[in-house]
Amino acid sequence: MDAVSIERAITPKTKVIMPTQLNGRVADMDSILTIADKYGLQVYEDSAQALGAKYKGRSAGSFGLGGCISFYPAKVLGCFGDGGAILTNDVGIYNTVKLMRDHGRSEDGNVSIWGYNSRLDNLQAAILNYFFDDYEKIIGRRREIATLYYNGINGIDGVILPPTVNSDIDHFDIFQNYEVEVPNRDELKEYLSNKGIGTLIQWGSKVVHEFKDLGFTQSMPFTENIMRISLLLPLNMSITDDEVDYVCQCIRGFYND
Numbered sequence: 001m002d003a004v005s006i007e008r009a010i011t012p013k014t015k016v017i018m019p020t021q022l023n024g025r026v027a028d029m030d031s032i033l034t035i036a037d038k039y040g041l042q043v044y045e046d047s048a049q050a051l052g053a054k055y056k057g058r059s060a061g062s063f064g065l066g067g068c069i070s071f072y073p074a075k076v077l078g079c080f081g082d083g084g085a086i087l088t089n090d091v092g093i094y095n096t097v098k099l100m101r102d103h104g105r106s107e108d109g110n111v112s113i114w115g116y117n118s119r120l121d122n123l124q125a126a127i128l129n130y131f132f133d134d135y136e137k138i139i140g141r142r143r144e145i146a147t148l149y150y151n152g153i154n155g156i157d158g159v160i161l162p163p164t165v166n167s168d169i170d171h172f173d174i175f176q177n178y179e180v181e182v183p184n185r186d187e188l189k190e191y192l193s194n195k196g197i198g199t200l201i202q203w204g205s206k207v208v209h210e211f212k213d214l215g216f217t218q219s220m221p222f223t224e225n226i227m228r229i230s231l232l233l234p235l236n237m238s239i240t241d242d243e244v245d246y247v248c249q250c251i252r253g254f255y256n257d
């Protein structure tokens with residue numbers, strides 16, 4: 001979330017700021033919390049992609065009244081089906097959410113509010129526990145791969161890379177994704193595919209307001225442009241250094257660099 005743009009977007013109806021800690025990097029939370037304070041707004045973080053990411057030593061999901069983490073299989077800590085967690089220090093939210101996750105039912109069996117079936121099942125929890133043991137190692141490797149990518153493709157004209165692992169002491173990034181902004185994105189994707197390299201376009205290149213069936217009428221040219229030029233490079237625990245090097249060489253080849 002671009003903190004500079006927030007104040008312009010606040011209206012008398014605004015109640016909440018919800019920063020998304022995208023790609024495993026925490027937004028500029030000092031500015032966001034200052035603005036929230038100034039306008040009396042609550043902050044809830046979408047930390048679905050950011051378990052373990054930090055800003056000034058503080059973890060994603062711990063800044064506002066509440067945050068969420070996704071354990072969807074594509075996430076750095078993923079289970080084999082759907083799963084997630086809500087983080088909060090607010091006792092009221094904790095108690096309500098705990099009821100809502102189980103049909104509004106408390107441990108004594110009394111149902112006091114309407115709720116959902118959002119329990120994390122035991123099998124998924126066991127899988128998460130198993131992978132969690134190696135979580136720091138996994139993040140370390142992802143940061144290593146990000147460094148290899150940076151060293152391999154930085155300096156290509158028009159190609160914008162994520163910040164490097166040590167470029168900003170305020171941020172500890174976990175690289176849920178390595179998302180680059182590139183000219184001729186769709187052509188690059190096809191070129192890489194023909195070289196045997198799979199890449200992904202986050203959310204199919206569309207932002208939520210572009211799904212007109214949902215009733216949105218706004219246009220957001222800045223965001224839409226970012227979605228049209230962004231590409232996720234391969235980043236997983238089985239990719240080797242040589243394979244990352246091959247991806248980098250192919251990208252350089254595409255741009256004749």
Ligand SMILES: Cc1ncc(COP(=O)(O)O)c(C=O)c1O
Binds near residue numbers: 022069071072
């Ligand atoms: C930023 C962000 N928010 C929310 C979600 C939704 O998470 P889940 O699929 O676990 O509901 C995702 C997952 O794709 C995400 O990346």
